[in-house]
Every structure is written in C-alpha cells, then in structure tokens.
Amino acid sequence: MSKIKGIILALLASIHLGWAQQSFSLKSAEDQTPITYASISSEHTLLTTSDSLGKFTIQQEDLHLPITIKALGYKTLDSFSLDTRSPIIFLEAQPVTLDEVVLRQQKKEHTYKVGKVKNGDIGIVCRLQNNTIAQVAKVIKNEFNQATWIDQVKFKTLCTANHRIISMLLYAVNEQGQPGRILHTEKIIAQLKKGHHTYEIDLKHVQIPFPENGVFVALDYLFLEQNKAYSKTNPNWYHYEPSIDATSVDHYTDSWYKLKQHWQKSETYSLNMQLILSD
Secondary structure, eight states, X not given: OOOOOOEESSOOOOOOOSOOEEXXXXXXXXXXXXXXXXXXXXXXXXXXXXXXXXXXXXXXXXXXXXXXXXXXXXXXXXXXXXXXXXXXXXXXXXXXXXXXXXXXXXXXXXXXXXXXXXXXXXXXXXXXXXXXXXXXXXXXXXXXTTOOEEEEEEEEEEESSSOEEEEEEEEEEOTTSSEEEESOSSOEEEEEOSEEEEEEEEOGGGOEEOOTTOEEEEEEEOOOGGGEEEOSSOTTOEXXXXXXXXXXXXXOSSEEEEETTEEEEOSSEEEOEEEEEEO
C-alpha cells in the first residue's frame, strides 16, 4: 500500500487496562459444539467476539450490561443478563432462510469480473474494543444479465503479523438500497498472513446466486486477541487488523459502514474489491 492513513472508524475511547475479566463459552444447545466468531454487544456497542473455541471475555464493570449475542445460524439472544456462576451460554439453532435454494449444475462457465483489486492510498482499520463500527461493505451492482453465481471475492489487506482473521458476509440489497438479508448460511472466514497481500475467497462451494439488484460484500472485523496490533511507542494502545485497502473519494461511490446497527454511506473511501461471477 502506497500510503496508510489508517482511517479511524470510531472515536477514540479511554483505555483501561488491568481490569478483571470474566470468561464465558458459547455452545450449541443441540450438540454442545462451540459457536465461533459470534458478536457480543450491548446497546449497539460491540464488546467482543467469540474465538475459534467459542470463548469470550467481558470486563468486570460490563457484566451488569444487557447483552445481545448474534451468531450466524443461531437465534439471537437479546437483553441477556450474564451470570458469572454459569459461564457456559447455549444458543438455539436457527438456520438462515433463503428465498430460494438452487442446485448448481456442472457445466462450462463464462466468468465476469466487477471491480478492481489494487493498492489503496488508505487503509481501513478498527480501533479499540468498545468500537461501535466493526463492519464495512461495498455494493456490487448486477451489470450482467447472464451472471448467475458468485464465484469469488478478491480484496487486499495489510497485516503486521500472521494469523489475523476476518469474516465475510454477503447481503442482498433491500428496498432502501441498503444491506438486507444474508445470502448464505455457511460462515466465510479468511485467514490472513503478515504483509501486504491480495486474497481470493472461493465461494463456489457455498453456491450463492447473484441477485438481480446486486449484492453487498461486507468484511467483518473480529475483536480477537490475535487481531490486535499494538503500538511500538505505546504498549497500551492497539487497533484491530487487518488494514483493508481502499481509495480516497470526496463523495459517496459504493462503500458503506455499519454504525450502531445502522448502515451509512461512506463519503471518504471506496473499498478495493473485485467480484468474479459466472453464468
């Protein structure tokens, strides 16, 4: 990336280290399996994310807050009161309902490319754990009548260490032109490595039809310890990686961000993404 400005997605909050923490585990009520990468929030503020083992921690002073837990494929747990005596929290399964399920036939395909992946002049990062923004998205319009399937998404990121993780969500465009229903039931997780790299996420196995009115491709920051990048000059300061390549703009073009559960248009950047479609 030619220049990293590190656009800040929320106001800098006070850093308080050394607070006591309480650990919890998320599990499926059906088979006791861990529920990974679920979002844990309170009053529209994202507090943390469950890790690859379904575990998460909450600061002691936040234990009294009403908690909302959301995980793809499970019923949302809303206004939940945490109980330190019951560190295991069970969620009931609720598969995402798609309007139509279409089986993909194997045949020779034509591919179509929308957008470009290039070095950005800015990088989108997420600062501090009690940030209220943790998701950015780019709308891809359907300009090809023949395009039927979403095969691949490409984007570029910068990471200062290995083992960073980001998740991806694809939304239909609703009547208001904003991200609407989720188009898949399977979690899409990208594992990132140190350095500045282009990533190609293959979605053929997910079999996502390309909606007539387009799609929102969203990248979701995960508030995990392994995603923290600490300052070299101030060990108490950190932000969450990756840094997502974007291009500076002076008006809205195609990118959005989610603030306090509401999607808003970005007036300052356009995410550098490419979508590969097939017929």
